[in-house]
Amino acid sequence: xxxxxxxxxxxxxxxxxxxxxxxxxxxxxxxxxxxxxxxxxxxxxxxxxxxxxxxxxxxxxxxxxxxxxxxxxxxxxxxxxxxxxxxxxxxxxxxxxxxxxxxxxxxxxxxxxxxxxxxxxxxxxxxxxxxxxxxxxxxxxxxxxxxxxxxxxxxxxxxxxxxxxxxxxxxxxxx
Amino acid sequence: xxxxxxxxxxxxxxxxxxxxxxxxxxxxxxxxxxxxxxxxxxxxxxxxxxxxxxxxxxxxxxxxxxxxxxxxxxxxxxxxxxxxxxxxxxxxxxxxxx
Amino acid sequence: xxxxxxxxxxxxxxxxxxxxxxxxxxxxxxxxxxxxxxxxxxxxxxxxxxxxxxxxxxxxxxxxxxxxxxxxxxxxxxxxxxxxxxxxxxxxxxxxxxxxxxxxxxxxxxxxxxxxxxxxxxxxxxxxxxxxxxxxxxxxxxxxxxxxxxxxxxxxxxxxxxxxxxxxxxxxxxxxxxxxxxxxxxxxxxxxxxxxxxxxxxxxxxxxxxxxxxxxxxxxxxxxxxxxxxxxxxxxxxxxxxxxxxxxxxxxxxxxxxxxxxxxxxxxxxxxxxxxxxxxxxxxxxxxxxxxxxxxxxxxxxxxxxxxxxxxxxxxxxxxxxxxxxxxxxxxxxxxxxxxxxxxxxxxxxxxxxxxxxxxxxxxxxxxxxxxxxxxxxxxxxxxxxxxxxxxxxxxxxxxxxxxxxxxxxxxxxxxxxxxxxxxxxxxxxxxxxxxxxxxxxxxxxxxxxxxxxxxxxxxxxxxxxxxxxxxxxxxxxxxxxxxxxxxxxxxxxxxxxxxxxxxxxxxxxxxxxxxxxxxxxxxxxxxxxxxxxxxxxxxxxxxxxxxxxxxxxxxxxxxxxxxxxxxxxxxxxxxxxxxxxxxxxxxxxxxxxxxxxxxxxxxxxxxxxxxxxxxxxxxxxxxxxxxxxxxxxxxxxxxxxxxxxxxxxxxxxxxxxxxxxxxxxxxxxxxxxxxxxxxxxxxxxxxxxxxxxxxxxxxxxxxxxxxxxxxxxxxxx
Numbered sequence: 001x002x003x004x005x006x007x008x009x010x011x012x013x014x015x016x017x018x019x020x021x022x023x024x025x026x027x028x029x030x031x032x033x034x035x036x037x038x039x040x041x042x043x044x045x046x047x048x049x050x051x052x053x054x055x056x057x058x059x060x061x062x063x064x065x066x067x068x069x070x071x072x073x074x075x076x077x078x079x080x081x082x083x084x085x086x087x088x089x090x091x092x093x094x095x096x097x098x099x100x101x102x103x104x105x106x107x108x109x110x111x112x113x114x115x116x117x118x119x120x121x122x123x124x125x126x127x128x129x130x131x132x133x134x135x136x137x138x139x140x141x142x143x144x145x146x147x148x149x150x151x152x153x154x155x156x157x158x159x160x161x162x163x164x165x166x167x168x169x170x171x172x173x174x175x
Numbered sequence: 176x177x178x179x180x181x182x183x184x185x186x187x188x189x190x191x192x193x194x195x196x197x198x199x200x201x202x203x204x205x206x207x208x209x210x211x212x213x214x215x216x217x218x219x220x221x222x223x224x225x226x227x228x229x230x231x232x233x234x235x236x237x238x239x240x241x242x243x244x245x246x247x248x249x250x251x252x253x254x255x256x257x258x259x260x261x262x263x264x265x266x267x268x269x270x271x272x273x
Numbered sequence: 274x275x276x277x278x279x280x281x282x283x284x285x286x287x288x289x290x291x292x293x294x295x296x297x298x299x300x301x302x303x304x305x306x307x308x309x310x311x312x313x314x315x316x317x318x319x320x321x322x323x324x325x326x327x328x329x330x331x332x333x334x335x336x337x338x339x340x341x342x343x344x345x346x347x348x349x350x351x352x353x354x355x356x357x358x359x360x361x362x363x364x365x366x367x368x369x370x371x372x373x374x375x376x377x378x379x380x381x382x383x384x385x386x387x388x389x390x391x392x393x394x395x396x397x398x399x400x401x402x403x404x405x406x407x408x409x410x411x412x413x414x415x416x417x418x419x420x421x422x423x424x425x426x427x428x429x430x431x432x433x434x435x436x437x438x439x440x441x442x443x444x445x446x447x448x449x450x451x452x453x454x455x456x457x458x459x460x461x462x463x464x465x466x467x468x469x470x471x472x473x474x475x476x477x478x479x480x481x482x483x484x485x486x487x488x489x490x491x492x493x494x495x496x497x498x499x500x501x502x503x504x505x506x507x508x509x510x511x512x513x514x515x516x517x518x519x520x521x522x523x524x525x526x527x528x529x530x531x532x533x534x535x536x537x538x539x540x541x542x543x544x545x546x547x548x549x550x551x552x553x554x555x556x557x558x559x560x561x562x563x564x565x566x567x568x569x570x571x572x573x574x575x576x577x578x579x580x581x582x583x584x585x586x587x588x589x590x591x592x593x594x595x596x597x598x599x600x601x602x603x604x605x606x607x608x609x610x611x612x613x614x615x616x617x618x619x620x621x622x623x624x625x626x627x628x629x630x631x632x633x634x635x636x637x638x639x640x641x642x643x644x645x646x647x648x649x650x651x652x653x654x655x656x657x658x659x660x661x662x663x664x665x666x667x668x669x670x671x672x673x674x675x676x677x678x679x680x681x682x683x684x685x686x687x688x689x690x691x692x693x694x695x696x697x698x699x700x701x702x703x704x705x706x707x708x709x710x711x712x713x714x715x716x717x718x719x720x721x722x723x724x725x726x727x728x729x730x731x732x733x734x735x736x737x738x739x740x741x742x743x744x745x746x747x748x749x750x751x752x753x754x755x756x757x758x759x760x761x762x763x764x765x766x767x768x769x770x771x772x773x774x775x776x777x778x779x780x781x782x783x784x785x786x787x788x789x790x791x792x793x794x795x796x797x798x799x800x801x802x803x804x805x806x807x808x809x810x811x812x813x814x815x816x817x818x819x820x821x822x823x824x825x826x827x828x829x830x831x832x833x834x835x836x837x838x839x840x841x842x843x844x845x846x847x848x849x850x851x852x853x854x855x856x857x858x859x860x861x862x863x864x865x866x867x868x869x870x871x872x873x874x875x876x877x878x879x880x881x882x883x884x885x886x887x888x889x890x891x892x893x894x895x896x897x898x899x900x901x902x903x904x905x906x907x908x909x910x911x912x913x914x915x916x917x918x919x920x921x922x923x924x925x926x927x928x929x930x931x932x933x934x935x936x937x938x939x940x941x942x943x944x945x946x947x948x949x950x951x952x953x954x955x956x957x958x959x960x961x962x963x964x965x966x967x968x969x970x971x972x973x974x975x976x977x978x979x980x981x982x983x984x985x986x987x988x989x990x991x
Contacts, residue, residue, distance in 0.1 A: 055692050061550060063695065066543045105689050110697035111679065116687045120679050124672045124701050131664045139657045142649035154212075156249070157256040165252035165259075170244075173223035173251075182280040189284060189357070193291075193349045200345050203426035211507045218509070222575060222721065229720040231798075232791040234732065236725045243650070243722050 047086045050095055051079065053110065057103050078103075209261045216254040223247045275376050275454040278364035282405075282454070285357035285412070286444040288350045289437050295347035296434035300504075302340030303427075344430055348419050351433055354440060355409075355416035362396060362409045365453055369395040374465050377457040378402055384465040384902035386872040390478050391468055397481040398472050400602065400617070401453035406481070407598075408443040410489040415440060418493065428511055431500030432493070438631075439492050442624045450617045467902025470874070474540045480532040484556055487526025488594040491563060494519045495591035498584055503635050505642045512574045516817075517962055519570070523563050524958040530556050531951045542908035542923045544843060544939035546947070549698045554677045555597025558670050562590040565666035568659050575721065576656065577646030581636075582663070584643060588632050593670070595625055600677070651723040658716040665709045672702050703770050710777040710832065713825055714784045732791075736783035744776035755858070755917055756840035756942030757833075767839035774836040778829035785822045792819075813966040820961025827953030830946050837918075837943025845937040847928055848879070857940040859920055860884040864892070866927075866934040874898040876909075879924055879934045883913065895924040895936065918942040 048065065056067035058074040064082070067075040078099075085095040099107045111117035157165065204210070226247060230240040365378070369392045374380040382399045383392055397406040415436045422429040447453060471477075494515050501511040533556060538546035547553060566586040572579045599621035649656055676693045683691045718724070718732045752759030762769035793808035800807065812819035846854045848863040855861075866879040878896035882889050896909040913920040921939040928935060 053696055055694060062543055062548070066545070106680075106692045109692055109694035110700070111683070111691050111693060116683065117691060120676070120683075120691075120693065120697060121701060123675060124668065124705075127671055128668055128705065131668055135657075135660050135664050139649055139652050139660060142645075143651065145648055147648050154253050154257050156253055161256055162249070162252050165255040166248040168255060169220070169223065169248050169251035173220050173227060178274070178276040178280075181277055185277075185281070185357075185360070186284060189288065189353045192353055193288070193346050196342060196345055200341055201423055201426065202341060203423060206427075206507060214508045214510050218575060218577075225575075225721060228792070228795060231795045234718065234720040234724055234728055234791075236728055239723050239725060 043083075043086050046092070047083055050086065050092060051082055053096070054078070054082070054099060054107055055109050057107055063109055209258055212254050212258050212261070216251060216258065219247060219251045219254060223251065274364055274368050274371070274373060275456065278361045278368070278454040279452065281357045281361040281364065282444065282448050282452070285354050285361065285408070286441065286448050288354040288357060289440045289444055292347045292351040292354060293434055293437035293441055295343050295350065296430060296437060299340045299344030299347055300427075300430055300434065302336055303344070347437075348422060348430070348433060351415050351419045351437060354437075355412040358405070358409045358412040358444070361447075361454075362405055365402060365405060366393055366396055369393070372465070374462045375457055376453075377455045378453045380457050380462055380465045382465070382468055384467040384873075386902070387465075387468055387473075388873070390475070391473055394472065394478045394481075395468065397485070398468055401447065401451040401455070403481065403485075404443060404451050404617075405447050405453045407485055407489060408440065408447055410482075410485050411436070411440050411443060411492060414490060414493050418496075424514055425511075427504065428497065428500060428506060428514070431504050432496040435496035435499050436492060439496075439628075442620075446617060446620055450620055465902065467900055470898060470900040470903060470905050470907035471540055473900070473907070474536060476532055476536045476539065480529060480536050483525050483532055484529025487522055487524075487529045488556075488559065488597070490518070490522030490525055491559060491587075491590045491594050493522065494566070495587050498587045499632065499635065502584060502639050502642065505639055509574050509577060512570055516570075516574075519563075519567060520958055520962055523560075523567055524955060526556070526560050526563060527951070527954055527958075530560055531948070535948060538944070539910065539912065540907070542910045542925075544841070544910075544921050544923070544937075544941060545838075546944070549676070549693075549695050551677050552597075552601050554673045555593075555600050558597060558673055559590045559593040561666050561670040561673070562586055562593060565663045565670075566590055568666075569663050572656055572659055578649075578656065579659075580643035580645065581640070584636060586663070586667075589670075592625065592628060592632075593674075595621065595628070599625060653719060653724045653726060653729060655716065655719045655721045655724075658712060658719050662709070662712050662716065665705055665712065669702060669705050669709070672705065673698070676701070699767075699770075706832075707770070707773050707777060710774065710781060710829070713828070714777060714780040717784055717788050717822060717825075732787065733784070736780050736787060739783045740776045740780035743779045744772055747772060747775060756837050760839075765839070771836040771839040774832050778832050778836075781825060781829045785826050788822055789819070810966070812960070813963075816963045816965055817961045820957045820959075820963070823957030823960060824954050825957075827950045827955075827957055830950030830953055832950075834943050834945070834947030834950060837941065837946065840942045841939065843937060843939040845925070845935065847933050847935045848881075849931075849933050854936070854938055856920075856938045857918070858885050859938075859940070861893070861922070861936075861938060863934070863936075872901070874900045877924065877927060877934070878909075879936060881922065881936070883920065893920070893922050895922040897924040897926065914945050916945055919944045 051065035052063055054064040056062050056064050056072065056075045056078065058067070058072050060067055060072070064075060064078055081099075082095065085098060090098070096108060111120040113121070156162075223244065226235065226240065226243055229235050230237075235243065365376075368376050368379050369383050370389075372379070372383070372385050374383075378399060378401050379395065382402065383395045387395075395402060397403040415433065418429060418436065419433055422433075497511055497515040497518070500506075530553075533553065534546040537548065537553075538544075566583065569579050569586060570583050573583050599618060602617055602621065651657070676697055679693045680690045683689065714736065715729075715733070718729060747757055747760045748762070750758035752761075757771060757775055760768050760772040760775070762772045789808050789811070790804075792811040793804050796802065796811050796814075797804055797807035800810070802810065842856055844854060844856050846852070848854065850863055850865055852863045853860055854863075860883075862882045862884065864880040864882055866877065868875070868877040870876075876896050876898045878894050881893045881895075883891040883893055891913055893911040893913060895911040897906060898909060899906045908923050908925070910924075911922045913922075919939075919941040921941055923937045923939075925935045925937050927933065
């Protein structure tokens with residue numbers, strides 16, 4: 001914030017006012033973010049949130065806070081570590097990094113948003129958009145294509161014969 | 176030893192069941208072109224009834240109803256005409272058999 | 274005994290091979306020597322081997338007659354395959370009841386003190402037995418199919434050959450790779466090592482058969498589809514013939530998937546019913562493509578469209594069912610409840626590759642047979658809604674497949690495994706599922722071929738208003754009313770999803786109701802009956818359509834159940850007598866804890882009184898068992914279910930220092946809705962299987978056509 005204040009002095013009044021507005025907006029955003037963090041900062045909530053994003057590493061394949069077997073060699077220790085980190089006020093990413101370093105990347109219950117892991121999320125999204133585009137294209141193409149010839153090598157009928165059979169079909173299917 | 180006898184009896188019984196064919200074989204209806212066209216006619220009729228119903232239920236507006244019904248009736252008429260031709264003037268056909 | 278079982282399996286394999294080879298030979302000859310076609314109409318040709326008439330002298334007729342007889346022997350061999358596999362299964366079950374621990378499979382999966390039903394369930398409790406069971410179910414489907422061959426003998430003969438091909442694979446597995454009758458080496462043991470305790474639960478006796486019936490069952494529509502493609506079946510009647518097979522199979526698979534979920538909920542003791550484990554995913558994938566197929570096949574049946582796509586879809590469903598088995602049996606993907614790792618993974622990989630090659634070969638060979646017969650009239654039509662529906666189902670399936678394989682792919686690409694668990698699927702799959710729910714609401718309002726925007730708006734208006742009103746009501750109500758009230762979407766993304774899910778569920782319900790109402794009104798006008806009677810008649814005249822709508826309603830009830838999970842709570846506590854634990858509106862007071870021993874297991878449990886609003890309403894007894902034979906423990910959660918919420922209590926263990934029980938309580942709102950929804954889905958499917966009631970034909974057809982005229986239903990279509 002101070003850097004932007006400093007830079008304002010060298011600008012004309014109009015630009016200054018724009019910058020002031022921007023700074024105010026930034027400040028507001030920051031406040032909102034702080035409040036949001038404060039809201040999320042309740043240690044019990046954070047413990048639960050982060051704990052549900054981690055796995056127990058004993059091999060039970062369960063979410064850390066859902067691991068339910070007494071005598072599990074890992075989950076109690078991990079929960080205590082998590083509680084300690086949350087109480088210390090470590091940020092979410094710091095807590096997660098610490099766990100990844102200690103237990104390996106499989107401790108996180110879902111791929112991260114970094115590196116190749118991002119592909120896990122990107123590919124289904126790409127498939128959704130591509131698929132959507134494809135279906136729209138298909139619908140348009142099929143709509144605009146000429147009516148296919150009647151299957152089975154049938155000749156269209158004309159004249160009185162057409163009218164007679166059209167009439168018959170109409171009557172037989174009337175409600 | 177007992178199991179050997181059971182297995183042997185089993186094999187003989189199976190062999191007998193599979194290969195002893197004394198009766199008449201059921202070969203089923205041979206699908207004819209007229210039969211095939213009738214199936215298609217039934218499908219078009221179903222679509223027509225469906226359209227009538229959806230129109231009455233308020234899903235298809237009058238303008239669309241008229242044009243859709245007309246095209247379905249054309250399709251049905253083509254099929255009915257061909258079926259009628261086949262029935263009045265039976266020619267051995269194997270067009271739809273494969 | 275074991276010798277008879279082994280022999281029966283070998284005999285079954287030989288019979289399957291014969292069904293396959295003789296079936297191909299018969300069909301090949303019949304193709305070369307076509308029967309002289311009757312001139313017109315459908316005539317049923319009966320021919321006896323002895324009295325075959327006029328053309329006997331010609332070689333062609335002789336060859337044809339010979340091929341017909343070979344075809345009949347192939348069909349009978351297929352029927353006998355079932356008898357042989359059935360005998361093998363009976364022998365295995367008898368061995369389990371006779372505690373014949375000389376058989377390795379019985380030794381590993383049973384023990385003397387195991388109760389009767391579980392001894393029966395030994396048949397599908399392990400690798401070898403479940404493969405035998407799979408073969409048995411496949412043979413049973415084949416048995417029914419070959420008995421019903423008179424519907425369309427040629428089509429059924431083709432389908433029978435395809436089924437026999439799959440049957441050969443499974444029988445080769447049980448004969449050469451995973452023989453359930455293998456003899457245990459070394460001295461005869463006095464007792465077996467017992468059945469996995471997690472499987473000692475009543476539902477486990479029915480869950481695998483249901484799931485397998487679903488998995489295996491999709492082989493039947495696939496066999497018909499491939500058969501129809503190979504023989505270039507004229508027309509779409511084969512879909513009509515297989516429709517019931519597909520629906521029954523789908524119902525079994527649905528039942529199997531949800532029984533699995535219910536079993537996980539009632540036995541595993543972690544408080545949830547779906548953990549996105551690879552084994553669960555394996556059952557979900559064919560369900561998703563199978564559901565897509567059930568929808569899109571209607572376009573083929575009614576409009577002669579999407580033929581190629583349907584062919585791929587039914588193949589994918591069959592293939593994914595086998596792939597699921599491969600995933601769980603090969604150990605290639607780690608899972609909590611996968612079978613022991615073994616060498617049969619290679620067999621499955623080869624079979625998957627082979628079936629893919631065979632399918633692709635015939636697809637490209639006969640592709641010209643699958644040309645679409647109609648064009649699409651409008652974007653606003655039932656047809657295009659089915660296209661989007663298929664896109665979303667396939668996309669969901671792809672997401673699940675991608676998530677299941679991603680750990681393996683990540684290991685290959687970046688050298689380390691990652692976990693792809695619930696949080697991933699919640700983030701990726703839920704939005705797609707919500708889109709699907711929107712389509713479920715809109716789809717029924719669209720007419721086939723074309724719907725005007727005006728009529729869509731008109732029909733959509735009131736359901737939308739209703740859904741928005743319900744959503745606003747849920748947002749404004751206080752949270753203390755319990756789930757799903759007080760859903761403030763800005764507080765948590767889970768609340769947002771829940772609110773969307775419930776709102777859209779209401780929308781679907783209202784559009785389904787409006788469909789019944791509008792249809793009922795048309796019938797009512799014609800017949801003068803009251804509205805209810807008209808709706809009943811409407812449903813009876815088109816069971817598939819209105820049964821389908823009831824299935825949709827069942828699905829939204831399930832979705833509402835899922836939406837309740839946003840409010841799940843849990844608490845854990847070590848409790849001595851008199852201690853209190855409060856969760857939601859409930860207070861649990863520990864009365865006592867105790868233990869007991871019986872020949873099969875040692876159990877510990879606690880007795881807790883449940884209070885709500887100061888009044889005692891119930892007592893709960895969560896239990897934990899230690900099975901002697903397998904030396905494994907298992908929890909038996911106590912679940913108190915109501916329409917609002919489940920109080921789910923787990924006896925987690927005992928503190929070794931002071932002997933006090935450790936209990937965990939979960940409060941899971943709306944879970945009962947999931948199970949109720951499944952019952953509604955099954956009810957709707959059964960209704961859809963009921964034949965349509967004929968409606969009187971108002972205009973008599975001309976004399977010539979009258980012979981062929983079928984009673985015409987009033988309301989049709991799907």
